[in-house]
Amino acid sequence: MLFTFLYQNRWVIFACIMLAIAFFSLYTFIIRMQRKRRLGPHPVDEMEGIEFEHFLAKHFESQGFTVTVTQPGHDFGADLIIERDGVKTAVQAKRYEANISISAVQEIFAAAAYYECDNSMVITNSYYTASAKTLAEKIGVELWDRDALFEIFQIDETA
Numbered sequence: 001m002l003f004t005f006l007y008q009n010r011w012v013i014f015a016c017i018m019l020a021i022a023f024f025s026l027y028t029f030i031i032r033m034q035r036k037r038r039l040g041p042h043p044v045d046e047m048e049g050i051e052f053e054h055f056l057a058k059h060f061e062s063q064g065f066t067v068t069v070t071q072p073g074h075d076f077g078a079d080l081i082i083e084r085d086g087v088k089t090a091v092q093a094k095r096y097e098a099n100i101s102i103s104a105v106q107e108i109f110a111a112a113a114y115y116e117c118d119n120s121m122v123i124t125n126s127y128y129t130a131s132a133k134t135l136a137e138k139i140g141v142e143l144w145d146r147d148a149l150f151e152i153f154q155i156d157e158t159a
Contacts, residue, residue, distance in 0.1 A: 044095070044125045044149075052095035053079045056123060059153045060091075077111030078120075090117040094124040102131045105141050123149055 047055060050072060057067045057080055065082040078090035090112040094100050104122045112120035121142035122128075128136075128143055136143050144152065 042125075045097070047095055049093070049095050052125070053093045056080060056091065056093050075111070076114045077107035078115055078117075081115055081117065087119065088115070088117045089119040089121060090115050091120075092122045094122060094126070096124060096126045099126055100124050100128045100132055102129065102135050105132050105136045105139070105143075109139055109141055125149060 044052065044055065053069055057069050060067050060080070060082045063084075065084045067083075068081040070076075070078055070081065077092060079093040080091040082089050082091055090108055092104055092108040092111065094104055100122065104124075108120045108122050111117075119142065120140075121144065122132075122136070123144040125146050127145045133143065135141070
């Protein structure tokens with residue numbers, strides 16, 4: 001009886017589930033935007049791109065990494081090369097207001113090969129598009145969004 005009901009109403013149930021997912025996504029987006037607006041812009045959001053790269057370099061150095069800042073304009077897609085315990089990682093720094101697209105993932109993946117790195121990552125003060133997340137997961141590029149940046153480096157968001 002229950003299975004018959006579920007089978008006969010499968011599209012209604014599916015639509016309800018999709019609607020619930022959409023509302024949850026909208027809710028989390030609104031909460032994130034309210035939090036960002038409440039806190040106001042962080043000094044990280046006011047930095048120029050190169051300033052953001054040096055900001056990240058300082059934080060990586062404080063965590064025991066050896067950091068090389070690549071030459072601007074001739075970096076092949078990597079802004080920093082960080083190394084610790086023999087593991088070398090290419091890092092692309094993206095200080096943007098908009099979400100970071102798939103091209104950043106593609107660029108750092110190629111840059112990691114160029115610099116003969118073991119790993120690659122993109123760090124932003126923003127967030128990533130769904131396609132960027134999908135590709136990064138598939139090819140092994142680590143993504144740090146705004147939340148990860150502030151949490152991992154223990155940066156006070158109210159500063």
